[in-house]
Amino acid sequence: MSYSLIEGYRPPGVDEMLEASGLPRPAYADLLERLERWGPEGFQTRQARADLALLNAGITFTVYADEAGTERVFPFSLVPRIVGAQEWRGIEAGLVQRVRALNLFLGDVYNEQRVLRDGVIPADIVFGSEGYNLRMVGFRPPLGVYAHIVGTDLVRDQHGRFVALEDNLRTPSGVSYVLENRTVMLRVAPDLFPEARVASVSDYPVRLRNMLNEVRPAGVSAGDVNAVILTPGAYNSAYFEHTFLAQQMGIQLVEAADLIVHDSVVYLRATSGLERVHVIYRRVDDAFLDPIAFRPDSMLGVPGLANAYRAGNVTVVNAIGTGVADDKVVFRFVPDLIRYYLGEEPIIPNVETYVGALPEDLAQIRAHLKDLVVKPANASGGYGIVIGPQASDAELAAASSAIAENPRNWIAQPLVEFSTVPTYVDGRLQPRRADLRPYVLTGETPWVLPGALTRVALKEGSYIVNSSQGGGSTDTWVLEAGDAEGVEGVEEVAAS
Amino acid sequence: MLSRVAENLYWLGRYIERAENAARMAHVEYLAAIERGGQTGDGGSFWEPLLRASGAAHAFRIAVEQDSDLSPAYFLILSEDNPNSVRSSVVQARGLARAARELISREVWEEINELHLSLLGRAEVRDEDLYDLCRAVKRSVETIIGLYDHTVLHDEGGAWFRCGLYIERADMTSRILDTKYHVLLPAVSEVGGPLDRFQWMAVLRSASAWEAFRKVYHQDISGPRVAEMLIFHPVFPRSLRFCVRALGEHFRQAAVLTPAMDRLPAERSLALLELDMAALDINRVLAIGLHEFLDDFQRRLIEVQSGLTDQIFRAIPESVA
Numbered sequence: 001m002s003y004s005l006i007e008g009y010r011p012p013g014v015d016e017m018l019e020a021s022g023l024p025r026p027a028y029a030d031l032l033e034r035l036e037r038w039g040p041e042g043f044q045t046r047q048a049r050a051d052l053a054l055l056n057a058g059i060t061f062t063v064y065a066d067e068a069g070t071e072r073v074f075p076f077s078l079v080p081r082i083v084g085a086q087e088w089r090g091i092e093a094g095l096v097q098r099v100r101a102l103n104l105f106l107g108d109v110y111n112e113q114r115v116l117r118d119g120v121i122p123a124d125i126v127f128g129s130e131g132y133n134l135r136m137v138g139f140r141p142p143l144g145v146y147a148h149i150v151g152t153d154l155v156r157d158q159h160g161r162f163v164a165l166e167d168n169l170r171t172p173s174g175v176s177y178v179l180e181n182r183t184v185m186l187r188v189a190p191d192l193f194p195e196a197r198v199a200s201v202s203d204y205p206v207r208l209r210n211m212l213n214e215v216r217p218a219g220v221s222a223g224d225v226n227a228v229i230l231t232p233g234a235y236n237s238a239y240f241e242h243t244f245l246a247q248q249m250g251i252q253l254v255e256a257a258d259l260i261v262h263d264s265v266v267y268l269r270a271t272s273g274l275e276r277v278h279v280i281y282r283r284v285d286d287a288f289l290d291p292i293a294f295r296p297d298s299m300l301g302v303p304g305l306a307n308a309y310r311a312g313n314v315t316v317v318n319a320i321g322t323g324v325a326d327d328k329v330v331f332r333f334v335p336d337l338i339r340y341y342l343g344e345e346p347i348i349p350n351v352e353t354y355v356g357a358l359p360e361d362l363a364q365i366r367a368h369l370k371d372l373v374v375k376p377a378n379a380s381g382g383y384g385i386v387i388g389p390q391a392s393d394a395e396l397a398a399a400s401s402a403i404a405e406n407p408r409n410w411i412a413q414p415l416v417e418f419s420t421v422p423t424y425v426d427g428r429l430q431p432r433r434a435d436l437r438p439y440v441l442t443g444e445t446p447w448v449l450p451g452a453l454t455r456v457a458l459k460e461g462s463y464i465v466n467s468s469q470g471g472g473s474t475d476t477w478v479l480e481a482g483d484a485e486g487v488e489g490v491e492e493v494a495a496s
Numbered sequence: 497m498l499s500r501v502a503e504n505l506y507w508l509g510r511y512i513e514r515a516e517n518a519a520r521m522a523h524v525e526y527l528a529a530i531e532r533g534g535q536t537g538d539g540g541s542f543w544e545p546l547l548r549a550s551g552a553a554h555a556f557r558i559a560v561e562q563d564s565d566l567s568p569a570y571f572l573i574l575s576e577d578n579p580n581s582v583r584s585s586v587v588q589a590r591g592l593a594r595a596a597r598e599l600i601s602r603e604v605w606e607e608i609n610e611l612h613l614s615l616l617g618r619a620e621v622r623d624e625d626l627y628d629l630c631r632a633v634k635r636s637v638e639t640i641i642g643l644y645d646h647t648v649l650h651d652e653g654g655a656w657f658r659c660g661l662y663i664e665r666a667d668m669t670s671r672i673l674d675t676k677y678h679v680l681l682p683a684v685s686e687v688g689g690p691l692d693r694f695q696w697m698a699v700l701r702s703a704s705a706w707e708a709f710r711k712v713y714h715q716d717i718s719g720p721r722v723a724e725m726l727i728f729h730p731v732f733p734r735s736l737r738f739c740v741r742a743l744g745e746h747f748r749q750a751a752v753l754t755p756a757m758d759r760l761p762a763e764r765s766l767a768l769l770e771l772d773m774a775a776l777d778i779n780r781v782l783a784i785g786l787h788e789f790l791d792d793f794q795r796r797l798i799e800v801q802s803g804l805t806d807q808i809f810r811a812i813p814e815s816v817a
Contacts, residue, residue, distance in 0.1 A: 056606050056613065057602070057609070058594065058605065058606075058609045234594055234595050239594075243597035243598050244597075246597075247597060247599075252497075252501070253597075253598045254498060255500070257500070258498050258499075258500055268498055269498065269499045269500070270498055270499060271498075271502045271750075271751070271753065271754050271808055272754060
């Protein structure tokens with residue numbers, strides 16, 4: 001059958017929907033047939049209904065730099081991104097492997113420090129990381145878990161394999177969009193789902209709540225766990241997600257001023273008096289958790305929280321000090337950490353990464369600046385990135401001198417020609433680059449949500465998928481076993 | 497429950513109710529004025545009592561000095577310079593709902609958010625749109641309250657929300673009465689004319705009480721009867737007596753876990769108010785003076801609120817203080 005929707009669809013490289021031959025992969029063939037039936041009016045009315053549903057639900061994010069109306073709807077693309085069951089199994093195994101190794105690494109660098117003595121990673125890189133927190137030395141959180149919630153950014157590279165771009169171990173956001181995108185799709189495009197074998201994402205809040213119970217402090221029984229979400233407040237860009245998760249888990253959403261520490265026990269200020277808190281899922285950075293411990297000049301945070309944590313009276317999720325493992329410089333060493341701690345070969349390779357802190361890498365960055373993407377080691381949200389091949393001479397010169405000034409603060413990666421997904425533009429489908437952020441929860445054991453946030457660079461030719469920079473998102477379908485395998489498996493990749 | 501959140505829900509109830517009252521009063525006044533004939537073009541005159549009842553008369557005079565084209569309808573409904581306009585109340589309610597979102601249902605949140613979006617999109621109020629606009633606001637608020645009843649736990653948070661709702665309603669009914677007491681109780685020589693009758697009807701309609709009044713009083717409409725209905729009727733859901741009793745019931749449910757010493761001031765003010773509302777009658781009120789009675793009533797509501805705010809919502813825990 002021929003598809004009018006994909007006439008003129010010309011992916012610049014590897015595409016999620018079309019094979020190199022130009023034919024749709026089997027997993028997309030059914031979807032395309034159903035999308036064809038919509039016609040242009042069908043797309044328009046569904047898009048309008050989806051946008052209105054998101055707006056009415058207040059599913060918005062805040063753009064700090066934007067003065068007019070600070071709340072915006074996250075642009076939503078109606079065409080789902082599909083990941084086949086077999087390929088997903090590989091991703092799942094690769095993520096579990098990564099998260100296990102990262103948690104072992106965190107336990108090690110804050111305790112025995114074997115990894116440093118064995119020379120797997122230079123000590124000055126670990127101790128020089130902004131995320132390394134001296135307060136954590138000699139402390140081990142419940143179950144030895146530091147990174148309870150991890151969102152790893154993956155992309156499919158020009159060879160067709162998924163590679164890791166970065167691990168988010170501090171306060172990864174976006175999972176609410178995974179759930180809300182699915183809710184919206186079920187509402188406006190129910191006709192796409194029958195027989196598609198799409199894995200459900202709806203039990204994430206239950207799994208998250210169970211995990212928070214599992215990592216409770218010693219001496220608290222499972223039925224009595226008072227867990228809360230700590231938010232910076234209604235002006236934070238991810239506030240919608242904080243309220244969403246609190247609501248879905250049925251736990252209280254608190255601000256720092258609602259909490260009080262007395263004799264190293266954390267309480268919240270309730271109308272009934274003080275109420276003890278056992279687990280804090282915090283959505284604020286380390287620096288704003290406890291002014292006594294981390295920022296004597298700050299009014300923000302809960303004075304005494306770090307002590308209560310070290311006393312074992314409250315569990316902080318993710319642990320304080322996990323930032324050292326999502327440092328972009330430490331990232332370069334994650335494959336080595338997997339080999340070191342688990343004795344396994346990494347299932348998901350890292351994107352090639354050069355760090356300014358290593359002399360041999362720095363030489364490579366200097367020599368190939370024009371071909372590399374340069375990123376600050378300690379920033380997120382797509383800020384401060386210089387894309388060599390697209391940068392002006394002046395921008396390259398500025399980047400070069402910034403790197404010379406503080407090499408530790410910069411890393412560089414080749415420009416990955418990452419894969420495109422179909423998105424609906426002006427009456428037909430067009431390829432746009434997209435990444436994939438799956439989520440891993442770790443309590444007693446790691447669990448991977450069978451779904452992910454797919455962020456799409458909606459501007460033609462763009463590589464930047466961040467919502468703060470013109471990115472949108474789409475529903476991500478992880479297919480359950482028995483589907484038509486559409487996309488080449490990671491198994492091949494691991495072997496290659 | 498978190499004290500901060502309890503306070504948010506209380507104010508959510510107040511602002512939601514305030515938005516509905518403002519919309520209903522604007523609508524009733526407007527229709528009454530048209531019916532009386534010819535006054536709509538007459539600047540602020542027929543809006544004046546309404547501006548006073550919603551506490552916006554002073555702000556309006558200042559705003560008009562800045563912008564002589566400013567219409568009272570716009571000021572009462574859409575102006576962001578008027579802290580008691582429908583829009584301002586909805587903006588406040590939406591901010592509070594957003595800050596307490598994990599405690600209210602998705603349905604309640606979406607209705608509040610949609611009401612907010614519908615008002616954001618409006619630049620003007622034309623005479624011919626006034627009816628539909630006010631009706632839409634009223635329906636939306638009633639939907640929110642209905643959804644709150646049927647989709648949110650009837651727990652402490654729900655009780656604080658209803659405390660806010662009933663204290664606001666009591667306050668608003670007493671303000672409507674207070675701005676109209678000279679209409680309700682005119683000099684003897686003017687009593688009973690057709691003009692009075694229309695004005696009394698307008699007062700009743702401002703409080704959604706016209707149909708209920710007809711069912712309760714089979715005699716002619718009169719000022720004292722209107723005042724009696726709005727102050728003392730035991731089961732009319734906007735009367736002061738009804739609102740005070742509902743406020744007391746919801747307060748006792750909300751504060752059941754609050755330490756006794758913290759809830760005492762509000763509890764005491766409320767108990768005395770409930771007692772008076774049960775013991776007084778319209779003749780006693782007329783003897784005291786309607787205006788004096790209403791003035792005192794409003795002062796006592798403020799006392800109740802101070803008890804809630806200072807001793808419960810923002811109390812400093814004893815073990816730490």
